[in-house]
Amino acid sequence: MLTTIAAAVLATLAPMQGETDTTIAVPAGASLSVNNFGGAIVIHTWTQNRVKVHAEHGSRGSIEASLVGTTLTIKAGSRHGSPSVVDFDITVPAEMALNLSGTYTEIEVNGSKAAITAETVDGSIDVRGGSGNIMLNSVQGSVTLADATGRIEVNSINESVELSNVSGQIKAETTNGDVTLWGIKSSSVEATTINGDVEYEGTITDAGTYTFTSHNGDIQISIPEGANVTLTVATANGDIDASFPLPFRGTREKHRYTFKLGTGSARMEAESFQGDIELRRPAEMREHQKEKEKDKDHEMEQEEP
Amino acid sequence: MNDQWTDRLSEYVDGELANGERGALEAHLATCAACRGAVAELRQVVARARSLEDRAPQTDLWSGVAKRIGAGQVVDIRSRRFSFNVPQLIAASIALVLLSGGGMWVALRRPATPSGTRIVTPRPDDFTMNASADRQATRIWTGRTDAAIADLQEDLQRNEGRLDTATVRVVRENLALIDRAIGQARAALDADPGNAYLNLHLADTMRRKLELLRRINAIAAAQS
Numbered sequence: 001m002l003t004t005i006a007a008a009v010l011a012t013l014a015p016m017q018g019e020t021d022t023t024i025a026v027p028a029g030a031s032l033s034v035n036n037f038g039g040a041i042v043i044h045t046w047t048q049n050r051v052k053v054h055a056e057h058g059s060r061g062s063i064e065a066s067l068v069g070t071t072l073t074i075k076a077g078s079r080h081g082s083p084s085v086v087d088f089d090i091t092v093p094a095e096m097a098l099n100l101s102g103t104y105t106e107i108e109v110n111g112s113k114a115a116i117t118a119e120t121v122d123g124s125i126d127v128r129g130g131s132g133n134i135m136l137n138s139v140q141g142s143v144t145l146a147d148a149t150g151r152i153e154v155n156s157i158n159e160s161v162e163l164s165n166v167s168g169q170i171k172a173e174t175t176n177g178d179v180t181l182w183g184i185k186s187s188s189v190e191a192t193t194i195n196g197d198v199e200y201e202g203t204i205t206d207a208g209t210y211t212f213t214s215h216n217g218d219i220q221i222s223i224p225e226g227a228n229v230t231l232t233v234a235t236a237n238g239d240i241d242a243s244f245p246l247p248f249r250g251t252r253e254k255h256r257y258t259f260k261l262g263t264g265s266a267r268m269e270a271e272s273f274q275g276d277i278e279l280r281r282p283a284e285m286r287e288h289q290k291e292k293e294k295d296k297d298h299e300m301e302q303e304e305p
Numbered sequence: 306m307n308d309q310w311t312d313r314l315s316e317y318v319d320g321e322l323a324n325g326e327r328g329a330l331e332a333h334l335a336t337c338a339a340c341r342g343a344v345a346e347l348r349q350v351v352a353r354a355r356s357l358e359d360r361a362p363q364t365d366l367w368s369g370v371a372k373r374i375g376a377g378q379v380v381d382i383r384s385r386r387f388s389f390n391v392p393q394l395i396a397a398s399i400a401l402v403l404l405s406g407g408g409m410w411v412a413l414r415r416p417a418t419p420s421g422t423r424i425v426t427p428r429p430d431d432f433t434m435n436a437s438a439d440r441q442a443t444r445i446w447t448g449r450t451d452a453a454i455a456d457l458q459e460d461l462q463r464n465e466g467r468l469d470t471a472t473v474r475v476v477r478e479n480l481a482l483i484d485r486a487i488g489q490a491r492a493a494l495d496a497d498p499g500n501a502y503l504n505l506h507l508a509d510t511m512r513r514k515l516e517l518l519r520r521i522n523a524i525a526a527a528q529s
């Protein structure tokens with residue numbers, strides 16, 4: 001009964017001069033679903049069991065909200081049928097699971113401690129936080145994830161994918177872009193691209209599995225001293241370079257070599273058809289990263305008028 | 306899932322297949338979701354088994370087990386190495402979740418160096434295919450994948466109208482990118498048909514194309 005009343009009350013929120021502001025009480029353990037055809041979805045978190053919605057939209061736009069069971073659904077509507085562009089700024093309980101989707105939509109999440117699903121076609125996804133199942137998918141935009149833990153799948157098609165300070169089971173994939181993984185704590189990592197570089201800096205856990213593949217790009221991996229890993233590296237047209245001695249394990253195929261470091265407990269595959277495979281120590285990777293950031297800053301300075 | 310590879314997946318996960326077999330199986334995996342799922346399950350089982358604490362259970366279960374299967378034939382099971390089929394290992398994964406504090410270590414623990422009796426499924430000692438057979442095998446699995454790709458491309462052509470023109474352009478560019486990669490991998494494999502890495506790489510690149518097409522078709526279908 002209470003749910004029915006809430007759903008009826010929340011059916012359509014009246015816009016005031018192209019803006020909507022409302023705060024909705026939600027039960028503990030509630031989840032949020034937001035669908036926005038175009039514009040932005042920005043999520044912040046707080047400790048209250050309420051969801052505060054601020055939306056900016058055209059005068060013809062409207063916002064629909066309904067709380068059914070423990071799911072609060074917020075949608076951008078339009079009085080004349082055609083989808084409108086809405087910029088949502090929503091504050092939610094930190095533990096609230098999030099399901100965010102759109103077509104021409106930028107998605108940003110800050111400070112979540114819950115499961116997150118985010119999907120957009122033409123827009124970037126930038127998430128800081130998250131715990132549990134985290135699935136982020138964009139077609140034309142970049143995807144970045146930081147400070148998260150759980151079972152993670154991050155996917156783009158035409159842009160880069162970047163993870164930092166992330167732990168758990170990780171799968172990161174793009175077609176036309178780099179895959180960059182920094183500060184990773186994981187025993188299961190899979191990172192792959194067709195046309196881009198792959199970088200990995202993180203733990204190599206005993207009995208873990210790590211797979212890094214590219215077709216056109218280089219693969220650069222940090223191997224901490226004392227790592228116990230059986231490393232298989234393969235390249236058809238590139239070079240293999242390590243800044244430390246690689247004890248040969250005894251299987252040498254054409255294009256493919258296997259090395260055993262320490263007990264060889266973890267398994268790692270690094271393969272690039274056209275690119276190079278580079279194995280570095282963590283300190284070297286950090287130095288390399290600093291150089292890249294300097295170059296980027298320099299490029300930006302030159303671009304500025 | 307009931308194909309020629311079903312009983313070989315545990316050997317694959319254990320790294321026990323010969324290069325030619327491994328390449329052929331990896332090519333098969335690219336087009337068989339059921340076997341891919343089974344391999345993922347097996348890897349989780351292995352990872353889980355490896356991560357178990359190497360300690361004896363509070364109650365020694367083995368003596369009771371030994372009595373039931375026939376006294377007097379008790380051997381030190383911990384010095385043996387076992388090969389399980391897929392259903393057994395999936396069942397073991399469930400058992401591991403339930404019993405990870407204790408008794409399953411007896412059955413799954415492996416010695417640091419393999420020794421003693423080894424129970425494995427019989428198989429040919431040598432699996433070396435000649436170049437002609439390799440090319441034939443490649444033609445078979447790539448042919449199946451090509452057919453699946455063609456179906457999905459037809460679907461995409463029907464669905465393209467639901468997508469923004471900029472999205473269609475980006476998708477086409479990315480498909481072309483993958484096609485170039487597939488072409489390069491095919492050419493390399495044609496020159497070196499038994500190469501396990503090239504087989505795997507081609508299979509993986511074709512899988513990427515399948516997945517991209519499936520994903521875009523799903524997005525297009527969702528647009529009304």
